[in-house]
Amino acid sequence: MATIFTKIIRKEIPADIIYQDDHVTAFRDINPQAPVHVLIVPNKEIPTVNDIDVQDEELVGKMFTAAKKIAATEGVAENGYRLLINCNRDGGQEVFHLHMHLFAGRPLGPMILRR
Numbered sequence: 703m704a705t706i707f708t709k710i711i712r713k714e715i716p717a718d719i720i721y722q723d724d725h726v727t728a729f730r731d732i733n734p735q736a737p738v739h740v741l742i743v744p745n746k747e748i749p750t751v752n753d754i755d756v757q758d759e760e761l762v763g764k765m766f767t768a769a770k771k772i773a774a775t776e777g778v779a780e781n782g783y784r785l786l787i788n789c790n791r792d793g794g795q796e797v798f799h800l801h802m803h804l805f806a807g808r809p810l811g812p813m814i815l816r817r
């Protein structure tokens with residue numbers, strides 16, 4: 703069940719970690735899709751949104767709190783940003799450790815669903 707994100711959280715492989723606490727780790731995406739592209743990851747291994755339990759509700763809230771802090775420290779809170787979570791094949795999920803994308807740094811345009 704462990705993915706590359708667990709290795710990043712444990713600092714077993716390098717990543718540009720910009721935030722970490724006992725519950726959440728955030729690092730820059732290796733293939734950024736916007737000037738600011740950060741992944742916000744629970745330290746607990748939860749594969750997908752489908753695997754979130756009631757007991758995880760506080761942890762999921764901490765992902766949003768981390769997103770808000772990161773937006774502020776990255777200087778994008780005022781202009782705005784987009785938070786996105788992919789789930790499973792049709793959602794385009796590639797890494798099966800729950801993560802929230804934070805995109806910012808330019809006008810992101812409308813949401814586009816590509817065929």
Ligand code: AMP
Pocket residue numbers: 706717729730731732733734741787788794795796797798
């Ligand atoms: P998703 O498609 O939602 O599963 O997104 C996975 C994201 O993880 C992609 O945007 C990848 O570029 C990113 N990614 C994969 N490996 C790494 C890595 N080692 N360090 C940082 N980001 C990564």
